[in-house]
Amino acid sequence: xLSIFQRKPKTCIGIxxxxxxxxxxxxxxxxxxYRLETYGELQTYGYLERLNDPLQTKSLKILEAHVIEMVKxxxxxxxxxxKNAVMSIPVxxxxxxxxxLPPMLEKELPRALVFEAKRHIPIxxxxxxxxxxxxxxxxxxxxxxxxxxxxxxKGLTKFRVILIAVPKEVIAKYLRxxxxxxxxxxxxxxxxxxxxxxxxxxxPSTICILDFGARSTSFTVVxxxxxxxSHSLDIAGSELTKALAHGMGIDFRRAESYKRESGLGAGGxxxxxxxxxxxxxxxxxxxxxxxxxxDSYQRKTKRKVTKLxxxxxxxxxIGLEEHLKKRLKLNIEVANPWARVVRLSxxxxxxxxxxxxxxxxxxxxxxxx
Ligand SMILES: Nc1ncnc2c1ncn2[C@@H]1O[C@H](COP(=O)(O)OP(=O)(O)OP(=O)(O)O)[C@@H](O)[C@H]1O
Ligand SMILES: [Mg+2]
Numbered sequence: 049x050l051s052i053f054q055r056k057p058k059t060c061i062g063i064x065x066x067x068x069x070x071x072x073x074x075x076x077x078x079x080x081x082y083r084l085e086t087y088g089e090l091q092t093y094g095y096l097e098r099l100n101d102p103l104q105t106k107s108l109k110i111l112e113a114h115v116i117e118m119v120k121x122x123x124x125x126x127x128x129x130x131k132n133a134v135m136s137i138p139v140x141x142x143x144x145x146x147x148x149l150p151p152m153l154e155k156e157l158p159r160a161l162v163f164e165a166k167r168h169i170p171i172x173x174x175x176x177x178x179x180x181x182x183x184x185x186x187x188x189x190x191x192x193x194x195x196x197x198x199x200x201x202k203g204l205t206k207f208r209v210i211l212i213a214v215p216k217e218v219i220a221k222y223l224r225x226x227x228x229x230x231x232x233x234x235x236x237x238x239x240x241x242x243x244x245x246x247x248x249x250x251x252p253s254t255i256c257i258l259d260f261g262a263r264s265t266s267f268t269v270v271x272x273x274x275x276x277x278s279h280s281l282d283i284a285g286s287e288l289t290k291a292l293a294h295g296m297g298i299d300f301r302r303a304e305s306y307k308r309e310s311g312l313g314a315g316g317x318x319x320x321x322x323x324x325x326x327x328x329x330x331x332x333x334x335x336x337x338x339x340x341x342x343d344s345y346q347r348k349t350k351r352k353v354t355k356l357x358x359x360x361x362x363x364x365x366i367g368l369e370e371h372l373k374k375r376l377k378l379n380i381e382v383a384n385p386w387a388r389v390v391r392l393s394x395x396x397x398x399x400x401x402x403x404x405x406x407x408x409x410x411x412x413x414x415x416x417x
Contacts, residue, residue, distance in 0.1 A: 059085065059130040060234065062242065062412030063119065065225075066138070068095045068262035068285065068361065070118050071409040074128050075389065077417040084391040084399075087406065088126035090118050095262070096300045099290050112221060116228045123229070133231040134412040135222050136239040139280045140264040143169050143176070143213040144238065146277050151188040151204035161209065169213045176213040183274055184208035210275060212238055234416045240268050240278055242411030246385035247357050248273055254351045256342055257383075258334075259407070260362035262286050265334055269345045269353065277345050281337055283330050285362040295326045311366025331368065335375050342376070359383035363404040385410035 056077070064071045069092055074085040092114075145168045149160050161180055165173055186206045219236060226233040239259070248255055252272045259266045262285040269277040285307075293303035296319070312324055312331065342353045356378045358369060369380050385407040386399050399406075 057130070057132045057234070057416055060132040060134060060413050060416050061123070061128050061130060061231075062409040062414070063133055063135045064239065064242070064406075064408040064412065065115055065119070065135070066092070066261060066408075067264075068092055069405070070115070070122055071406055072119070072122050072126060072128065073406060073409040073413045074126070074130060075410070075413040075417060078390075082389045082414060082417065084386070084389050084395075086126040086128055087399075087402075087409070088122050089402070089405065090122045090125075092118070096289070096304055099286055099293075099300050112225065116225055119225065119229055131230065131232045132416065133226065133233055134235045134237065134242075134415045135226065135233065136242045136408050136412045137214055137218060137222065137236055138239055138264065139259075139266040139278070140282070141214065141218045142238055144210065144240070144278045144280075146183065146208065146210045146275075149207045149209065151206050154205055157182075157207060157209075161211065164209070165211055165213065168211060171215065173213075175217070176215050177219055179212045179214075180209050182207050182209050183276060208276075210278070214238070237412065237415065239408045239412075240266060240275060242409075242415070243359055243383070243385070243407040244268065244270050244273075244275060244411065245414050246388075246407050246411030247359065247383050249388060253355070254345075254353045255355055255357060256338065256353050256378075257357045257359055258338065258363065260284060260334070260358070260360040260365075260368075262361065265360070265362075267338060267341050269341065271345075271349070271351060276349075277341060279337065279341055281334065283333055284360070288327055288330055288362065288365075291326050291330060292323060296322060307365070309366075311368065312371055313367035327365070328371075331365070331371065332375075335372065338372075338376065342378075353378065355379040355381055357381050357383050359404045359407045361405045383407045 059076045061072055061074045069089050071089045073087045076083045076085050147164055152160060165178055169176060188204045188206055222236050243257060243259060247257060248270050250273050254271045257268045264280050264282055265284045266280040268275055288307055289300055289303045292307055293300050306323055310323055312327055346352055358380060373380050383404040385403060
């Protein structure tokens with residue numbers, strides 16, 4: 049039962065079960081600051097060997113036992129001391145849509161949302177948990193004009209809502225993992241909310257975040273520190289490695305190290321050019337999607353996206369920052385989830401290197417503190 053005497057926990061672990069690795073971050077709240085207590089990452093079992101395995105994608109069912117073992121090992125290795133945990137759910141396991149509803153009375157909203165959910169969610173509503181939030185309201189007055197603020201008694205209101213649906217099966221899996229690890233699961237949230245918390249906080253500007261991971265890439269527009277648009281693509285680091293391996297006739301392991309060593313910075317001749325061209329085919333699909341999303345947001349709201357934050361392990365692709373700068377003509381910033389976290393300064397070089405991969409775990413840990 050909620051009580052006014054209920055205190056927020058002092059320490060919490062954020063857990064991000066990614067396709068290529070699991071990340072954990074333990075933070076402590078002290079005097080309105082977050083303090084980094086411990087962190088760690090463990091490569092997912094056989095990730096590179098399983099690049100062609102479709103089971104690696106959508107359902108992690110078969111991997112559940114491995115995941116439990118890995119998180120257990122990681123928590124032990126990092127010396128995590130609390131059982132309080134927040135876990136993040138990947139964008140590719142859920143359905144997220146931001147929709148503008150036609151003008152209506154506020155009391156009509158719940159029914160309209162069920163209708164919208166049926167339209168946007170490709171599986172039966174009985175199989176998903178739905179969450180929604182109004183992100184913008186505009187009153188439509190009798191003359192048809194628009195004004196922001198509270199709706200009058202009879203006034204119609206235009207709502208922009210974010211709808212999030214997570215399959216009950218996915219939630220059950222996370223609950224089983226937490227139970228097996230004897231964790232006190234304080235919350236489960238979509239990973240976009242975790243990285244918005246660690247990367248944007250209360251910054252009111254219009255920002256786009258790119259989480260360029262291993263299995264999927266998510267794009268999020270955040271404005272006035274709240275999610276306004278969200279989208280994801282099934283093109284990410286794994287796809288780049290697979291394309292290099294197939295295109296150059298090499299195995300996944302070599303393709304992975306070529307990708308990391310040369311990236312888009314490779315020279316203009318022979319094999320290096322081939323590598324760069326293969327990577328660019330995929331990177332430019334992401335750029336195109338980014339352009340579309342930014343353009344659509346700007347046209348709809350007349351607000352200008354001022355910067356792009358580059359997050360996720362593939363965000364570390366050599367030459368990506370310069371390429372995006374040239375193509376998008378935007379300020380590009382590499383994700384830094386440690387910006388509001390007190391940490392030992394001797395850890396700074398390593399934390400800087402890890403930063404783009406830890407935005408989700410750090411943001412999850414911040415949620416309940
Ligand atoms: N220096 C680098 N250059 C290019 N790619 C890199 C580099 N370092 C890591 N990666 C890629 O980043 C990906 C891992 O990133 P991340 O840890 O964000 O993914 P994940 O969270 O496991 O995956 P997902 O979120 O898609 O489930 C891998 O595909 C890896 O190849
Ligand atoms: Mg990830």
